[in-house]
Amino acid sequence: MSGRTAWILADQLSADNPALEGADRLLMVEARLRPGKVRFHRQKLHLVWSAMRHFAEEKRERGLEVDYRTAATLTEGLRHHIEEFDPAGVALLEPNTLGAGERLASLDSRVEIVKGSLFLTDPADFAIWAEGRKQLRMENFYREQRRRYGLLMDGEAPAGGEWNFDADNRQPPPADQSPPKPYRPREDGIDIAVREDLDRLSTEIEMVGADGKRIFPATRAEAKRALASFCSKRLPEFGPYQDAMVEGERFMWHALISSSLNLGLLDPLECAEAAEREYREGNAPISSVEGFIRQIIGWREYVWGVYRWRGREMRKSNALDAHSELPEAIADLDPDATEMACLSDVLAGVRDTAYAHHIERLMLLGNLMLTVGVEPGPATDWFHGSFIDGYEWVMGPNVIGMALWADGGLMMSKPYAATGAYVNRMSTYCSSCRYDPKKRSGDEACPFTTLYWDFLERNRETLAANPRMTLQVRNLDRIDSAEMAAIRDQAGRLRTTFSA
Ligand SMILES: Cc1cc2nc3c(=O)[nH]c(=O)nc-3n(C[C@H](O)[C@H](O)[C@H](O)COP(=O)(O)OP(=O)(O)OC[C@H]3O[C@@H](n4cnc5c(N)ncnc54)[C@H](O)[C@@H]3O)c2cc1C
Ligand code: SF4
Incomplete structure (x- = not known):
């Protein structure tokens, strides 16, 4: 047996990572095949691999032996490392994802989980x-x-x-x-190599989004x-x-x-x-x-x-019993598949940069998924894969708790559902849109507005019990029954075959 290995995961790229203490070498595994439902944005994969390779390069320049390997899975990478280096111990900072620490520790008795995290909160x-x-x-x-x-x-x-x-x-x-224009990093040889690898792998790994110069x-x-x-x-x-x-x-x-x-x-x-x-x-x-x-x-x-x-319970929760599919325009990051000016612009942004800011995530994408009634699991997977900063720990609370209220109010006192009036107040979108944020039904009705009233009606019983929703639910009674029927009809079509 020879020396101690520090195993560093992709989201642990800190010089203060306690697993590095006393390490003789570094192990990093670039896992290539990710079985599962999440389709990752190409720029997200680029950033993660580029950051890992840069971290390994810096450590190598400082004299640390580095075993950087590509493998189908983390398990395979570890197995090959142990076969080749026969380390006395492999120190791994507790992974952020629930259950991952136990799983990785069970692979070999030499893997020691170092307690701690790169967060402030224990x-x-x-x-x-x-x-x-x-x-x-x-x-x-x-x-x-x-x-x-x-x-x-x-x-x-x-x-x-x-x-x-x-x-x-x-x-x-x-x-x-x-x-003002934000800071932009300059790409280097590592980025060029990552881009070539992604070009090659694009036939094997299903990715979403456009390639582009690295922004983050x-x-x-x-x-x-x-x-x-x-x-x-x-x-x-x-x-x-x-x-x-x-x-x-x-x-x-x-x-x-x-x-x-x-x-x-x-x-x-x-x-x-x-x-x-x-x-x-x-x-x-x-x-x-x-x-x-x-x-x-x-x-x-x-x-x-x-x-x-x-996190474990949250992942399974679906308090509003939502089962609609993710609209295709969103699933495929296709801005041309919708006439909604706001949605189209934000989808173009996510496609081109793997980024949207908080209110776009919450009040456009999240609000639409909430009022359409998209099933929380696929919604969570979509956010996880499509964004530059998506990781499992951040998904449950933000998507299931905050955006979809699928936790039944553990985190948020009321659902973030809003009509087009909110978007109109907070953005420049509506003036150039073919829809009218004030209209609830009819050809020009803003889908957000139609879906909002339908959402309140469909969930009336649950929401009426919430003191912070009383007024909104009561406002339903001001809509006459003929218009409510038209809203229900129109929203039903949006919820089954989203075309707007
Ligand atoms: C539906 C939905 C999905 C989200 N998905 C992610 C995600 O995958 N990864 C992610 O890091 N954040 C996520 N967020 C939180 C937040 O939107 C992003 O952190 C933020 O938009 C990142 O951009 P920024 O660095 O420019 O943030 P700024 O708006 O400038 O905020 C500064 C920092 O605050 C932190 N922050 C603020 N709010 C949150 C929050 N709710 N959760 C976690 N960190 C927060 C972030 O680190 C962010 O960098 C999500 C929010 C929603 C509503
Ligand atoms: S009218 Fe509705 S769909 Fe069009 S930009 Fe405004 S909020 Fe979005």
């Missing part, structure tokens, strides 16, 4: 906080995180006098301002540049326009750091601290900085905690 602490609560409120969790990490705190009080500045945010798109960071150095560029150029406007959507503007003032955080290239605390520095130095207003820090130490950590606490 799942055991989260479970203690969550246990016994009927509903989990992110806001309560977030305030405790602020105190725990001393972020945006003036002594015991929140900086700026409030914990949450959401009321100052959520503005519609500005008429006279365009977002693949190394720690690139990720740090992306964070610095966001903090200096985009953070000041991040808050107010966080929810706004503009035709053709793919990134608005968003940070574009989720893929880097999820790969392990950035540390959540360093992102929050970098943003706080901008506030303390007077470069960015409290509303934007607080809004951003809430996303990082609040939402992201909360989603991680919920997944580790209830």
Whole structure:
């Protein structure tokens, strides 16, 4: 037996990965055949493989022996490594995906799972906080995180006098301002090799989306540049326009750091601290900085905690008994298969960049799937495969809990269902669309509006019991029975053969 191996998975690419401590060599396995239902975006596969290969290259340059292998599965990669190197031990940081640690440890007695994660929150602490609560409120969790990490705190009080500045945010798109161009990494020889491999594999692996120059960071150095560029150029406007959507503007003032955080290239605390520095130095207003820090130490950590606490049950839940198929336009990322201006533009964005910002994911794609009644499993697989930052831990809470309310309200006090009026208020789409956001039925009716009223009616009994939905459900009674029948009819067609 010779030496100790550190086995590093694709989403553990941090120099602080504790498995690296005392390691004599590195094992990384690029798993090529992924059996299962998830079809991955080509740019997602490109980023993950490019980041893994860059990480291996950096470690090699620093003198560490590296065994980087391609294999059909992780299991096969490990087996071949053990046959060739006969290591005394293989240290692996506990994988993020539930059950994966046990499965990989059972492959060989030399695999030791190192406890920990690249998140701030220990799942055991989260479970203690969550246990016994009927509903989990992110806001309560977030305030405790602020105190725990001393972020945006003036002594015991929140900086700026409030914990949450959401009321100052959520503005519609500005008429006279365009977002600055985001940081772009430069591709290198590793990217060229990855692209050649993907070209070759495209006949074996079913992928979605278009190829394109790599947009998101693949190394720690690139990720740090992306964070610095966001903090200096985009953070000041991040808050107010966080929810706004503009035709053709793919990134608005968003940070574009989720893929880097999820790969392990950035540390959540360093992102929050970098943003706080901008506030303390007077470069960015409290509303934007607080809004951003809430996303990082609040939402992201909360989603991680919920997944580790209830992820298994969540994956099976379907509280609204939804069984429709995913609309083909969405499944195939085909912007030409819909006349809805908003949907078409966002699908073009996902096809070309593997990215859409939070409100596009929640209030366009999620809202449509919720009101169509798409089955949660396929919806979750679609989000997982189509986005640059998709991983299992982030899917359950965001898709099943937040977007589809399939957990029956464990996470969100009410479903995020909205008519075209919301999209009209928060975007520039409706003026160029063939549909009218105000119309509920008829040829010009906005599909969001038709589906919204049908959704309320179909789920009336469940939703009427929810105090936060009482008013909306009561509004159903203001629609006369002839129009309700027309809405039901039209929504029924949309739900079975989505063509809009
Ligand atoms: C239906 C749906 C699917 C989603 N799928 C993913 C996904 O696959 N991977 C993913 O990382 N995020 C996902 N999110 C959360 C969020 O939309 C993305 O993290 C964000 O859009 C990434 O872009 P950004 O880096 O520009 O984020 P910004 O808007 O600039 O936000 C800053 C950071 O906050 C974190 N964050 C904010 N909200 C969340 C959240 N709800 N969950 C996790 N992190 C959050 C992210 O790390 C993000 O980088 C999803 C949300 C919804 C509603
Ligand atoms: S009218 Fe409806 S479908 Fe058209 S852009 Fe507006 S919200 Fe989207």
